[in-house]
Amino acid sequence: MPKLTDLAVDPQVGVIPKRCRRACHGLTQSFRVVLLLKAKGRYGRSIIEGVCDYVKSTRCGWEVLLEEDFRSHVECISDWDGDGVIADFDDPELLDLLVGGHLPVVGVGGSYQSNAAYLKGIPYVASDNPALVRMAYEHLIDMGLSHFAFYSIVPTSHNRWAGEREKAFSCLVTADRHEVLVYRGIPTFAPDWTTIPENLADWIKTLPKPVGIIAVTDSRARQVMQACASLGLSVPEEVAVIGIDDDPLMSLLNRIPLSSVAQGTHEMGRIAAQMLHRRLTSTLPVAPHQTVLPEGVNAQASSLHKPLHDPYVMRAKHFIRQFAAQGIRAPQVADYVGVTRTTLDAHFLRELGHTVHEEIFSFKLRQSQILLKAGMLSYSKVAQCSGFTSLQYMYAVYKREFGCTPVEYQMRHQGNSL
Incomplete structure (x- = not known):
């Protein structure tokens, strides 16, 4: 079996695994690539769709494996006879496993600004977190609101993007001379489910009304709407709510359709595939990182604030x-x-x-x-x-x-x- 170091160098296309120099069903080259991306939610699935769309647009054949093929023993990726990896670098375990290995790797994730501390030269494509928050904030301004708050989550090594989004909100409201109203709450665990909405409701009661709340994710936005229901607060007249991710499932789980900012996840997947393709077939340098702008606001009933006096x-x-x-x-x-x-x-x-x-x-x-x-x-x-x-x-x-x-x-x- 060929080893990961069993590579050939072509002066025209760079370093290519020997077995990939053959033509395959009329295609110029064939590669085995693993996508270590979570396919359960919209975020991961949309990135995978972007990868697939890019592959279909080229004459290069990719034999694609998914994270599920490795998840039970993901450490075996180091012994895998393959050519490249596109991985979720919001997962520190994957990051530690793949950095310094022999396989060409491209990272995908929600965090970018502090990448120098943990990416170590690996090409990386990520969401533009300041743009995501700015789009939500400007939408609430367009709805005529003048008070704003942010429901965040305690940042960890698994969700650096949360800290970036919270910081972006603080910068925006500070620049507009508004009070910085941020609540992080606690992580969502089943034993704490009674405490979570109670504490959140206590915070919402302290906010000036009407108020627009930006939630760091759609899941957190749903918690805000549940807390408002328990308090008898009208959404969106008293509390306008907007999340980030534009996950249709999260909207369907609410009685009131949820507004959300759609990340450019499909484009992230396409760019990540392009980066990896270039690493596999070219001696040209690959951009060390790239951010992707949001697709836009999917405005639904939860944020369509219209001042009512009656x-x-x-x-x-x-x-x-x-x-x-x-x-x-x-x-x-x-x-x-x-x-x-x-x-x-x-x-x-x-x-x-x-x-x-x-x-x-x-x-x-x-x-x-x-x-x-x-x-x-x-x-x-x-x-x-x-x-x-x-x-x-x-x-x-x-x-x-x-x-x-x-x-x-x-x-x-x-x-x-x-």
Whole structure:
């Protein structure tokens, strides 16, 4: 079996494993590459998709292995008869294992600014954390907010990106002469789940209202929304929330759709593959590091703050966001607010220009649009989760409102944000 040091040098293309100098099914070269990237969440999967898209765009054949092929005994990577590695360098164990080895390595991760301390010359592509936070911050400013807070997490060697995002927030609000309101909370462990929302709720109660909260991840943003629900605070009128990652699953787990900043993970994967390809086939130097800008803000209901002065309307909208998908009707909303339906309709017409029934209908329609674009549920499940009484009724609504069926709507808009 060829060893990792059994390499050939071609003056045209540099150092190439001997077995990779052969043509393979019409391709110029073939390489065995392992992706030590977590494929369970959107972050890792999107990076892997970017790698695959780059490979498909070249004439170079890659035989790709995934982290799952090594995870139980990842140390065996040092004995693997392969050609290159793209690895998650937010994982210190992988970093220690791969630095100084014989295999060409490209790192991918969420942290960049302090890379000199731990990357040791390995090419690296990462998220632009200051840009992620700036995009969330400017979105909240555009929503008319003037108070801002940041829900972070205690930085560790596994999440240097968290410290960078927190620092970016502090710099932004300090430059705008706002108070730096940061809460790190505690790591999320099952035994602490009762304490986590209680402590978070205590912090949120101290914040000036209305306030826009940027969460360091979508998971932390979901905790903020749960704490607001327990406090009876209206999202987004009193607390506007935006996360980072744009994970569709995190949004689906909330009663109120979650706004989030989408990282450029697909582009990160493409650039990482390009870096590794160059290391495998060229004597040209590879850039030591590169940051990737965010894709943009996926603005959903959790951050679309509109100042409301009528407490009845604010309370009613909060109830509708929480329970519209369960098929509530206008009289139930009026009962929750504590007034008659006629009175509540009068308040809605004065404040928003439409009735309570129209507000419920609009929310259900927007929710169905979000779910159709996400493409994770069946059409009957979309109807159920949006509060429509039946799939047939949802079809009739889409025909009336958009001139198409839900299937046609999804085909036109899937992958686009509202």
